[in-house]
Amino acid sequence: MDTNHLLSKTTFLRSVQCRKSLYLNRYTPDLRDPPDLSQEAVFRTGREVHTLARELFPDGVEVSTGESYDPEAWLQKTRAYMGEGVEVLFEAVFEHDQVLVIVDILVRAGTKWKAYEVKSSTSVKEPYDWDVAVQYHILSNSGIELDDFSILHINNNYVRHGDLDLEALFTNASMFEVVKEMEPEVMTHIEEAKAVLAELNVPEIDIGPYCDEPYPCDFMGYCWRHIPEGSVFNVARMKKAHKFGLYKDGIVRIIDIPEDFPLNATSKVHVEGEKYGRSIIDQVALEDFLNSLEYPLYFLDFETFNPAIPPFDGTKPYNQIPFQYSLHRKSSPDGELSHSGFLAESNIDPRIPLIESLLRDIHAPGDILAYNRPFEARVLRDLAEAFPESASQLEDLSSRLVDLMEPFQKRYYYLPEMSGSYSIKAVLPALVPELSYESLEISEGTQAMEAYYQLGIETNPRIIERIRTDLWEYCKFDTLAMVRILENIESL
Numbered sequence: 292m293d294t295n296h297l298l299s300k301t302t303f304l305r306s307v308q309c310r311k312s313l314y315l316n317r318y319t320p321d322l323r324d325p326p327d328l329s330q331e332a333v334f335r336t337g338r339e340v341h342t343l344a345r346e347l348f349p350d351g352v353e354v355s356t357g358e359s360y361d362p363e364a365w366l367q368k369t370r371a372y373m374g375e376g377v378e379v380l381f382e383a384v385f386e387h388d389q390v391l392v393i394v395d396i397l398v399r400a401g402t403k404w405k406a407y408e409v410k411s412s413t414s415v416k417e418p419y420d421w422d423v424a425v426q427y428h429i430l431s432n433s434g435i436e437l438d439d440f441s442i443l444h445i446n447n448n449y450v451r452h453g454d455l456d457l458e459a460l461f462t463n464a465s466m467f468e469v470v471k472e473m474e475p476e477v478m479t480h481i482e483e484a485k486a487v488l489a490e491l492n493v494p495e496i497d498i499g500p501y502c503d504e505p506y507p508c509d510f511m512g513y514c515w516r517h518i519p520e521g522s523v524f525n526v527a528r529m530k531k532a533h534k535f536g537l538y539k540d541g542i543v544r545i546i547d548i549p550e551d552f553p554l555n556a557t558s559k560v561h562v563e564g565e566k567y568g569r570s571i572i573d574q575v576a577l578e579d580f581l582n583s584l585e586y587p588l589y590f591l592d593f594e595t596f597n598p599a600i601p602p603f604d605g606t607k608p609y610n611q612i613p614f615q616y617s618l619h620r621k622s623s624p625d626g627e628l629s630h631s632g633f634l635a636e637s638n639i640d641p642r643i644p645l646i647e648s649l650l651r652d653i654h655a656p657g658d659i660l661a662y663n664r665p666f667e668a669r670v671l672r673d674l675a676e677a678f679p680e681s682a683s684q685l686e687d688l689s690s691r692l693v694d695l696m697e698p699f700q701k702r703y704y705y706l707p708e709m710s711g712s713y714s715i716k717a718v719l720p721a722l723v724p725e726l727s728y729e730s731l732e733i734s735e736g737t738q739a740m741e742a743y744y745q746l747g748i749e750t751n752p753r754i755i756e757r758i759r760t761d762l763w764e765y766c767k768f769d770t771l772a773m774v775r776i777l778e779n780i781e782s783l
């Protein structure tokens with residue numbers, strides 16, 4: 292069986308998002324941006340969820356995974372297995388009209404078949420319609436009579452108790468009616484995509500809202516290279532349509548935004564800071580904030596990981612599970628600064644040792660400062676739910692949380708160097724330029740999460756030691772940054 296396919300499901304989805312992406316991917320793939328850490332983590336999660344979903348269908352036969360790329364052999368194997376009466380196929384391959392698709396799970400249902408697309412998300416998202424619709428079109432035109440086509444995704448209400456209950460962890464959503472309705476549209480898109488690939492030149496498509504909808508395009512580094520820093524696309528809280536409206540009018544830099552362009556309060560602060568160097572220091576509001584603080588002050592930051600598959604009892608899919616915290620303590624505005632912290636061993640449930648350490652380190656009274664309070668509050672709430680015996684103490688900690696982000700989020704304090712943002716990564720260099728995340732090996736939460744994952748698989752003691760040191764330095768830096776930011780406010 293020969294295959295001369297022009298499109299796969301993935302390239303078809305590219306063409307739905309942007310025809311230029313399809314063309315560049317085919318003829319100049321080197322221009323693609325390399326996947327970043329968070330994308331790598333998403334791919335890994337996807338693989339783990341797929342592997343687990345297969346366990347719902349015992350005795351399945353694998354067609355195309357783990358082999359070198361050979362679509363012809365896969366097509367033949369698919370046909371052979373189906374002819375032999377195999378009941379369940381994983382990664383079965385079909386081709387029609389020069390489009391090749393790989394179906395996650397295909398299950399015999401009498402004389403018909405049920406198809407499943409596995410997703411690691413907790414709901415059916417709109418772009419999945421195309422994903423499944425193109426597979427349906429190819430299968431039904433390859434002589435496969437389908438009884439249903441479903442998306443198998445994660446049930447976010449599942450709480451693990453003991454062994455994983457796969458029936459409860461996964462939930463099934465039929466897409467059959469949707470994909471049947473979409474078939475004419477799919478056929479039109481396939482023809483358009485083929486026409487694009489037959490063109491001699493790159494389609495003339497400028498950047499647009501589709502560059503990150505529904506997925507961030509991996510040609511943004513190439514297509515967006517003419518957009519400078521400090522562009523209208525960076526304006527805080529401005530609607531995407533307004534940003535592209537300005538761009539279409541030839542206005543690219545923030546400093547060129549016309550005076551009469553309507554801006555909401557947040558965007559206005561950013562734009563005026565950029566254009567005229569305007570700062571905001573609301574002394575009264577800042578004083579109120581400082582006066583509300585009760586010393587001794589604790590500065591707390593958690594590092595977490597959020598696996599799709601709940602690893603421990605009492606966890607749900609994508610729960611933020613803390614594995615580390617850093618805690619600075621200051622007895623008074625001029626008092627001494629002390630530090631403590633916790634970093635779990637890898638491959639264990641870190642929550643009980645973390646709770647024990649946290650409750651040893653934080654005493655009453657005193658406020659607990661966090662940067663983005665809802666995150667720390669959620670971690671404490673999840674811990675309290677999972678460990679009722681510590682719930683009242685954890686709830687007490689949660690009730691003492693104060694958000695250090697508030698003065699910046701509410702614009703009591705704004706400097707143009709913050710570039711419209713109130714994240715700690717923007718506020719710290721504006722207020723305390725001598726402290727920089729750039730000197731750290733780990734400089735953001737996603738990297739910390741990846742580092743903790745690496746700890747779980749790394750065997751070289753020297754590398755383990757280095758990763759743990761990097762994690763300690765990063766988390767400690769986060770709370771030290773909070774201390775210095777507060778001191779800066781106090782100095783005003």
Ligand code: SF4
Nearest residue numbers: 309312502508510514
């Ligand atoms: S970056 Fe935007 S314009 Fe360029 S290929 Fe991707 S979606 Fe198309």
